[in-house]
Each structure stands twice: as C-alpha cells, then as structure tokens.
Amino acid sequence: MIKFLLMVNKQGQTRLSKYYEKVDIGKRPALEADVVKGCLSRKKEQCSFVEYKDFKLVYRQYAALFIVVGISDTENELSIYELVHNFVEVLDKYFGHVIMFNLDKVHIILDEMIQNGHIVETNRNRILAPLLALDKMAEAH
Template identity: 85%
Template sequence: MIKFLLMVNKQGQTRLSKYYEAVDLGKRAALEADVVRGCLARRKEECSFVEYKDYKLVYRQYAALFIVVGVTENENELSIYELVHNFVEVLDKYFSRVIMFNLDKVHIILDEMILNGHIVETNKNRILAPLLALDKMTES
C-alpha cells in the first residue's frame, strides 16, 4: 500500500505532498525532512529503493525534481517505480512545461491514479479524461 508521495526539488523543498494515511502535521515535517535528506544524499549509482523505519522508499529523479513514494514492506518496489514513471509521463502529456502553478491539477491526476493508497488506473487517456473535460467546460 502507498502511504505517501512527495515531489521535492534538489534543494530539498517539498513542492507537493500527498498522504494516504493520517499523519500529524508536526510529524509530516519531520518525516519529509528525513526522507528527503536520505534520498537526496544518495548517489546516482545507488539503488532507488531505500528502507526507512516502517516504510520502503521508492524514488526517481527527473531533472531537478525528485519523486519519492513511501510504501509498506509488502508492496512491489518495481511496480511503484513504474508508477512514478507513468505519473511523470502523464504530467508531461498534460502540461507543456510549468506544473508548479497547477498543483490542483496535479492532485487531480494523482487522485485518478491512486485511491486510498492503491493504484487504480495506469491508462494515460483515462487518467487525463476528467481534466480534459474540465478544460472543455472552462473554455465554453
């Protein structure tokens, strides 16, 4: 099960966080700081799967952006690794460049892909269908 997803820049600033289990706001800051510090400190040659407390962390770097997913120990790391890549492909397909000003749409994309910590959709066209419908409505 997916517990959280973070999008972080190279400076370690969290740009987007999505939690699929309740975590106190105070604990979130500490969790994010530890997770980010641990993943950003790793070299490119090292594995993208890290054990951290009760989680397994799966992360990928895309240019200056890191995407980190915290999962339970029984989750398949490779499927999460591919989910992250699929997520980035969907973002790339929908946004031409700047996504940081459209975080509400990024959350919609995540909500289409992941529900209650479980992957529910991977088809790019089905993921983007609600956003494209919203775009059509706003153009009218």
C-alpha cells in the same frame, strides 16, 4: 500500500505532498525532511529503493525534481518505480513538460491514479479524461 507521495526540488523543498495514511500534520515536516535528506544524499549509481523505519522508499529523479513514494513492506517496489514514471509521463502529456504550477490539477491527476493508497488507474487517456472535460467546460464559459 502507498503511504505518501512527495515531489521535492534539489534544495529539499517539498513542492507537493499527498498522504494516504494518517500522519499527524505536525510530524509531516520532520518526516519529509528526513526522507528527503536520505534520498537526496544518495549517489546516482545507488538503488532507488531504500529501507526506512517500518516502510520502504522508492524514488526517481527527473532533472531538478525528485519524486519519493513511501510504501509498505508488502508493496512491489518495481511497480511503484514504474508508477512514478507513468505519473511523470501523464504530467508531461498534460502540461507539455513537468511543471509545478497548477498543483490543483496535479492533485486531480494523482487522485485518478491512486485512491486510498492503491493504484487504480495507469492508462494515461483515462487518467486525463476528467481534466480534459473540466478544461472544455472552462473554455465554454
């Protein structure tokens, strides 16, 4: 199960966080700081899968952006690694490049891909269909 997804810049600032498992709001900043510090301090040659407390971290770097996913021990790391890449490709297809504006739309994309901590959709066209429909409605007004 996916516990959370973070998008973080190279300075370690969280740009987007999405939690699928309850984490007290007061404990999130410390968790995010610890997770980000652990991933950003790793060398590029090192594996993108990290054991962390009672779960695993899967992360990928895209230019100055890191995407970190916390998963349960039973989740397949490679499928999550590919999910992250697919997520970035969907963002690229919709925005033209991965940008950190319109976070509401990024959340919509995530909600189409992941529900209750489980991957529900990977097809880019189906993921983007609701957003494109919203865009068409907005243009009509």
